[in-house]
Amino acid sequence: MAETNEIALQVKDLKKHFGGIKAVDGCSFDLPKGKISGLIGPNGSGKTTIFNLMTGVLGADSGEVVYRGENIVNLRPYQVFNKGISRTFQITRIYREMTVFENMLSASSMRVPESEAREQAEKLMEFVTLTPLRGEYGGNLSYGQQKLLEFARALMTDPEIILLDEPAAGVNRTLLQNLLAHIHHLQEEEGKTILIIEHDMNVIMNHCEKIFVMDYGVKIAEGLPDEIQNNEYVIEAYFGHK
Amino acid sequence: MSTRDNWRNLGFLAGWVVLLLFVPPTFSIYIRSFFMFLMMYVILSLSWNIISGYTGYISFGHVVFYGIGTYATAILVVDYGWHWIMAVAASGLVGAIFAILIGYPVLRLKGPYFAIAMLGAAEGTRVIAINWVSLTHGADGIAYPNIENSFETYIAMLVLMVIAVIVAYWVGHSRFGIRLNAIREDEIAAESLGVNTTFYKMAALVLSAIFPAMAGGIQGYKTLYIEPESEFFILITIYMKLFAMFGGKGTVIGPVLGAFILYSVQEYTWIRFPTAHLITFGIFIILVARFMPRGLIGFAVDRGWARKGMVH
Numbered sequence: 001m002a003e004t005n006e007i008a009l010q011v012k013d014l015k016k017h018f019g020g021i022k023a024v025d026g027c028s029f030d031l032p033k034g035k036i037s038g039l040i041g042p043n044g045s046g047k048t049t050i051f052n053l054m055t056g057v058l059g060a061d062s063g064e065v066v067y068r069g070e071n072i073v074n075l076r077p078y079q080v081f082n083k084g085i086s087r088t089f090q091i092t093r094i095y096r097e098m099t100v101f102e103n104m105l106s107a108s109s110m111r112v113p114e115s116e117a118r119e120q121a122e123k124l125m126e127f128v129t130l131t132p133l134r135g136e137y138g139g140n141l142s143y144g145q146q147k148l149l150e151f152a153r154a155l156m157t158d159p160e161i162i163l164l165d166e167p168a169a170g171v172n173r174t175l176l177q178n179l180l181a182h183i184h185h186l187q188e189e190e191g192k193t194i195l196i197i198e199h200d201m202n203v204i205m206n207h208c209e210k211i212f213v214m215d216y217g218v219k220i221a222e223g224l225p226d227e228i229q230n231n232e233y234v235i236e237a238y239f240g241h242k
Numbered sequence: 243m244s245t246r247d248n249w250r251n252l253g254f255l256a257g258w259v260v261l262l263l264f265v266p267p268t269f270s271i272y273i274r275s276f277f278m279f280l281m282m283y284v285i286l287s288l289s290w291n292i293i294s295g296y297t298g299y300i301s302f303g304h305v306v307f308y309g310i311g312t313y314a315t316a317i318l319v320v321d322y323g324w325h326w327i328m329a330v331a332a333s334g335l336v337g338a339i340f341a342i343l344i345g346y347p348v349l350r351l352k353g354p355y356f357a358i359a360m361l362g363a364a365e366g367t368r369v370i371a372i373n374w375v376s377l378t379h380g381a382d383g384i385a386y387p388n389i390e391n392s393f394e395t396y397i398a399m400l401v402l403m404v405i406a407v408i409v410a411y412w413v414g415h416s417r418f419g420i421r422l423n424a425i426r427e428d429e430i431a432a433e434s435l436g437v438n439t440t441f442y443k444m445a446a447l448v449l450s451a452i453f454p455a456m457a458g459g460i461q462g463y464k465t466l467y468i469e470p471e472s473e474f475f476i477l478i479t480i481y482m483k484l485f486a487m488f489g490g491k492g493t494v495i496g497p498v499l500g501a502f503i504l505y506s507v508q509e510y511t512w513i514r515f516p517t518a519h520l521i522t523f524g525i526f527i528i529l530v531a532r533f534m535p536r537g538l539i540g541f542a543v544d545r546g547w548a549r550k551g552m553v554h
């Protein structure tokens with residue numbers, strides 16, 4: 001993909017408070033198009049809440065998420081999904097009493113014929129090496145396999161933006177290398193925009209072009225991996241309060 | 243599910259229909275009526291299964307749709323002079339409209355709250371049926387003109403059952419059904435992955451209301467007399483639920499098998515042990531719940547006798 005500075009999506013001054021907890025407190029950033037970006041920050045800094053606001057799982061108190069010129073905040077999740085923004089969850093939400101294949105098919109668009117959806121499901125299961133388990137219940141997979149399934153399921157509609165909430169957590173090294181290869185494939189070959197929340201600094205520093213850092217619900221820094229590594233606020237946020 | 247499987251299953255259904263067609267000319271009116279009620283419970287269990295088995299919204303008040311249907315048919319026939327077939331068809335529509343009206347509030351509730359709300363809807367409707375005398379004739383009930391109609395009603399129930407089985411089969415083998423399953427498994431995930439859960443839940447409730455309403459209409463016409471206590475009887479909800487769970491909820495064949503077996507068992511125990519009937523039936527159910535929590539089909543799947551999942 002050509003080097004561009006296009007923006008896929010803008011988060012503008014988002015706010016979400018839970019009672020006294022200011023989970024997201026005026027956060028803004030521009031997600032670069034066709035790149036892999038990282039969203040990092042200490043536990044409880046509001047990363048997952050940002051994903052929930054971007055995908056309509058939570059309503060925002062104020063602020064906007066602008067995608068293709070439209071504010072998508074407060075749309076329902078299925079509407080956001082149908083616009084081409086797909087996600088995975090920090091704690092996997094695969095359907096435990098549905099087979100791997102059914103998990104995949106459930107996320108297909110009703111606008112495409114079933115035969116096409118089936119083909120897409122087969123292709124993606126092959127992509128994440130879950131084909132041998134296609135008839136197995138989701139709940140019987142290992143945690144790492146569930147993460148792969150959730151990842152593949154999020155790709156069923158060929159989304160433009162893919163939000164991954166801690167894809168590496170609990171995944172063994174081999175599966176992780178696999179997953180990262182898939183993520184790069186999506187970006188390089190298919191021009192997808194990807195945003196990854198991750199605590200594993202190896203993943204973030206080696207695989208993301210741009211990094212956003214959150215603390216206490218606000219963005220405290222953004223930049224390239226080596227800029228972030230040497231940023232004093234980031235060092236403070238990660239190691240300072242201990 | 244391949245086209246060949248579909249044809250084979252359709253052939254299987256056709257075989258059953260032919261066998262059931264032999265019942266009226268072969269057996270007494272008592273046996274005929276037994277089979278008619280059996281088919282009715284197949285319809286009821288399959289319907290309950292759509293909202294509760296596939297979608298995971300366990301209804302404790304499903305008799306409400308059945309009761310509304312018995313009343314709609316009886317009022318249209320007795321007070322407005324409609325042909326009973328037209329009245330039964332219209333009852334399906336009444337059931338659907340009623341489902342939409344109560345669906346708006348109750349489908350926002352989850353788990354036990356939904357179950358209780360449905361129970362409340364059924365009980366509330368029964369009380370209305372007792373008190374809205376000008377429409378329902380109140381506690382006196384409604385009597386049809388006395389005629390022998392066991393043949394027509396038998397055929398009508400058979401036709402309705404065939405339609406209900408075909409619809410249930412479609413639900414059980416389509417992306418529509420898969421999406422209902424997704425709602426059952428994790429509503430937030432389903433919604434985040436493109437399922438308009440409000441719409442799908444409503445569609446499931448409406449589908450699961452239409453057939454009980456029509457079956458109720460046929461049953462009332464067959465019985466020739468309806469009154470609130472028996473048409474909104476909670477035991478009818480319990481039966482449809484138990485039959486579906488015994489066979490295996492969330493499957494097509496489960497509720498059919500469950501209704502066939504358990505309705506026969508309850509009829510047998512009722513004849514053999516009229517006084518201890520509910521107790522023997524109750525013990526049987528406890529044993530099943532203890533040793534086959536996911537019903538006959540779940541039991542078969544766990545042992546590798548049947549494939550997991552509904553779409554392959």
Ligand SMILES: Nc1ncnc2c1ncn2[C@@H]1O[C@H](COP(=O)(O)OP(=O)(O)OP(=O)(O)O)[C@@H](O)[C@H]1O
Nearest residue numbers: 018021023041042043044045046047048049050090
């Ligand atoms: N639904 C909710 N209700 C109440 N509080 C919430 C809710 N969701 C998140 N919070 C709170 O908001 C804050 C931010 O949570 P969030 O999950 O966004 O953090 P995070 O950055 O994803 O953390 P982690 O790295 O541990 O996943 C936390 O204090 C959390 O307890």
Ligand SMILES: [Mg+2]
Nearest residue numbers: 047048049090
């Ligand atoms: Mg989180």
